[in-house]
Amino acid sequence: MSLRPLTTPWFHGPAGHEKIWLGCAILWCFVMSLMMPYWHFRGKQNSTGEAYTVKPADFFARTEKFVASNRVGTFKNPIANALMTELPIVEPPAGGDAYLMGRMWQWYPALRLRKGETYRLHLSSLDLQHGFSLQPLNMNFQVLPGYDHVLTLTPTSTGEFTIVCNEFCGAGHHAMTGKIFVE
Amino acid sequence: MSHPSHSLSAPGAPGRVCGTTGLSVCFAAQRFIKLNAVSGIVFLLLGGIAALLLALTRWQTVHLLPVDWFYRILTFHGINMLILWILFFEVAILYFACTTPLNCRLFSRKIAWASFGMMLTGAVMVDYIILAGRADVMMTSYLPLLAHPLFYLGIILVAVGTLTGVFNFFATLYVAKRDGAYTGSMPIVTFGALAAAIIAVVTLLHGAVVMIPTFTYSMGWTAQPDPAWYRLIWWGLGHQSQQVNVCAMVAVWYLLSHITVGARPINEAVCRTAFVLYILFINLASAHHLLVDPGVGATWKIWNTSYAMYLAVLASMIHGFTVPAGVELAMREKGYTNGIFGWVTALPWRNPAFSGTALSLVIFGFLGGITGVTLGTQQINIIAHNTLRIPGHFHVTVVGGTTLAFMALAYYVIPLIFQRDFIFRGVARVQPWLFGIGITMVAFGMSFAGSMGVPRRSWDIDAQGVYGPAAHLWLGVLGMGGILAFTGLLIFALLCVGTLFFGAKIEGRAMADWGTPPALAGSQPGxxxxxxxxxxxxxxxxxxxxxxxxxxxxxxxxxxxxxWPVR
Structure with a gap:
């Protein structure tokens, strides 16, 4: 009885249907446990958490230098009354480093990437925590001030992609966007 | 007996014998069960009103609140639902679980007052400072976001108050054992509550470790804690506290399936082992929130997110079998033996405590459990982190699961502890269905919108220019489900409060029966x-x-x- 102390011996192993279920459940847990290391070695999408500490001012300087030496154009936001009206478009060298800075409330700068090339994308924040959410692919990574979060990324589809912020960062959070163009 | 005063069967003991169950009820425990449960329901109602406002804002066609109030009410909703309602009600459950089933009185009224006083003071402080617009930081208050110091102080007070109540629970168990108030092993309901209490201690210690330096920082006394460190430790509080809920909810499943159908655990050893697995492995769950964070490596994530080979998930899968198995066995023994599912149709579906329990189990297991394990898989989190899929998951665990189970419990707690029969019993029979269906719609709306990339905690989805009609449609489902669920919640709160004032008194007699399946002729118990x-x-x-x-x-x-491939 569930509400009364047990006065008779109650310790015995599972049997019958319970034993069958327990076996299935343990097997399933085992399968799920193996999927993650399997995907780590054989799958193509992993979050390895590669990161380095960086002062926000230093990250800002690296981003500005990256923009100055690789700028290829200007993006004008067609959405009326947007917080982000225009951004420099910057193209990193294939296989090279790209810097993307989150701040209240934009992702700076816009990036132009080539399909099939691999880039080291450095993400950091100048102020609060932000969420890097690449749409419509729906790939999401956390961005913290003080940490240079490095994603080794290979675009495999072309077009215009929007970076949305998905970590709350104040009143303009919903309008914090950025752009990645893949050719 | 060396200390007979601690047993409720001793002459002159400060308690009464329940007219319905024949069990002993300690007066001190009864008072604090009432105080904590009623406070919990008040915070549930506050959080529910907030929920309705939020649902009607995220329903993009309605878009009710202005931007600053949306984030303010979202902070308020999280705190009132996930912390205040749940903690107050859990303290009530702990006080019940350590007294009546063990035939024992509560260890100390003074400690219970201290606990309640601290929790209530802290709760009022937090709610005040949020509504005053000085703490628009979400429940998680991720640094460098900074709230008014009262926000952190209030949370610390609630946590210390809860710990004090948990101490009262442990002390009661100790005295009951020492004085021999009961013989044998404690019942499964008390055992489950004990597991919840142990996890609560570990959880609240994490809360102290993270909230105290944040409070001193907000006062300007110390430097800002590191944001990544804050996330790691905060989730030791944030995720584990939800596992306290899981434990308490499972204990309630065992309690209510016993009361409504006469079920018993089919194997006490396996059920108790499952609770021990929760205690041992649930603390790793903090990692679920750091799966796409910088600075934490793959090995650490894989080990921790799987709770060391999914041993805590295994525990839930065990309870998910043994609770319905206990019900089925009880029904078959009562003579409902037709086919494989004949017993299901004979279950007391009109008994709100039973329907609430059954819905809680199905919603928690099928929707909450499956989504939780999947989203908490290291790599899959890349396509889920901070999207609406995440609240889509936890609204079916903590709301459709825990809150619904606690509501179901109230249909017996109020008659048995407050000694009044429910008013409008016909409405009460519908309430769990309304709430369960509503919250399921909320979760579906959130999950599908989230899988289309719609972020959580966002006031608007038009400013980004990327979300199409399908995402808007699912947010509409969220909004309509929110209205349904809120209606269910409002009915619940009104029925509870109305019963306290206008319910027929039942002192000295049995409570009105919600309906339990009778044993058929020729059936044999056991x-x-x-x-x-x-x-x-x-x-x-x-x-x-x-x-x-x-x-x-x-x-x-x-x-x-x-x-895209990413490393």
Whole structure:
């Protein structure tokens, strides 16, 4: 009885249907446990958490230098009354480093990437925590001030992609966007 | 007996014998069960009003609140629902679980007052400072976001107050054992509550470690704690506190399936081992929130997110079998033996405590459990982190699961502890269905919108220019489900409060029966105690559950494989 102390011996192993279920459940847990290391070695999408500490001012300087030496154009936001009206478009060298800075409330700068090339994308924040959410692919990574979060990324589809912020960062959070163009 | 005063069966003991169950009820415990449960329901109502406002804002067509109030009310909603309602009600459950089932009185009224006083003061402080617009930081208050110091101080007070109540629980258990108030092993309901209490201690210690330096920082006394460190420790509080809820909810499942159907655990050893697995492995769950964070490596994530080979998930899968199996066995022993599922149709579906328990189990297991494990898989989190899929998951665990189970419990707690029969009993019979269906719609709306990339905690989805009609449609489902669920919640709160004032008094007699299945002629109690293959319906249901789980799990791996390669 569930509400009364047990006065008779109650310790015995599972049997019958319970034993069958327990076996299935343990097997399933085992399968799920193996999927993650399997995907780590054989799958193509992993979050390895590669990161380095960086002062926000230093990250800002690296981003500005990256923009100055690789700028290829200007993006004008067609959405009326947007917080982000225009951004420099910057193209990193294939296989090279790209810097993307989150701040209240934009992702700076816009990036132009080539399909099939691999880039080291450095993400950091100048102020609060932000969420890097690449749409419509729906790939999401956390961005913290003080940490240079490095994603080794290979675009495999072309077009215009929007970076949305998905970590709350104040009143303009919903309008914090950025752009990645893949050719 | 060396200290007979601690036993409720001693002459002159400060308690009463329940007119319905014949169990002893300690007066001190009864008072604090009332105080904590009623406070909990008040915070539930506050959080529920906030929920309705939020649902009507995220329903993009309605878009009710202005931007600053949206984030303010969202902070208020999280705090009132996930912290205040749940903690107050859990303290009430702990006080019950350590007294009545053990025939024992509460250890100390003074400590219970201190606990309640601290929790209530802290709760009022937090709610005040949020509504005053000085703490628009969400429940998680991720640094460098900074709230007014009262916000952190209030949370610390609530946590210390809860710990004080948990101490009263442990002390009561100790005295009961020392004085021999009961013989044998404690019942499963008390055992489950004990597991919840142990996890609560570990959880609240994490809360102290993270909240105290944040409070001193907000006062300007110390430097800002590191944001990554804050996330790691905060989730030791934030995720584990939800596992306290899981434990308490499972204990309530065992309690209510026993009261409403006469079920008993089919194997006490396995059930108790499952609770021990929760205690040992649930603390790793903090990592679920750091799966796409900088600075934490793959090995750490894989080990921790799987709770060390999914041993805590295994525990939930055990309870998900043994609770319905206990119900099926009890029904078959009562003579409902037709086919595989004949017993299901004979269950007391009009008893709100039973329907609430059954809905809680199904919603928690099928929806909450499957989504939680999948989203908490290291790599799959890439396509889920901070999207609406995450609240889509936890609204079916903590709301459709825990809150609904606690509501179901109230349909017996109020008659048995407040000694009044429910008013409008016909409405009460519908309430769990309304709430359960509403919250399921909320979760579906959130999950599908989230899988289209719609972020959580966002006031608007038009400013980004990327979300199409389908995402808007699912937010509409969220909004309509929110209205339904809020209606269910409002009915629950009004019925509870109305009953306290206007319910018929039942002192000295049995409470009005909500309806339990009668034993059929010729049936034998305990006749299936040694038949280990009697739970045919449950094994079919659980294997169907496993099939759904596998389909959803691998479908998500497929979705992940379609996005850009990333390391």
């Amino acid at each position: 006749s299936l105690a040694h038949d280990h293959y009697a739970t045919k319906g449950t094994i079919v249901l659980t294997l169907a559950f496993l099939a759904c789980f596998a389909v959803y799990y691998f479908a998500n791996w497929k979705a992940l494989a379609d996005v």
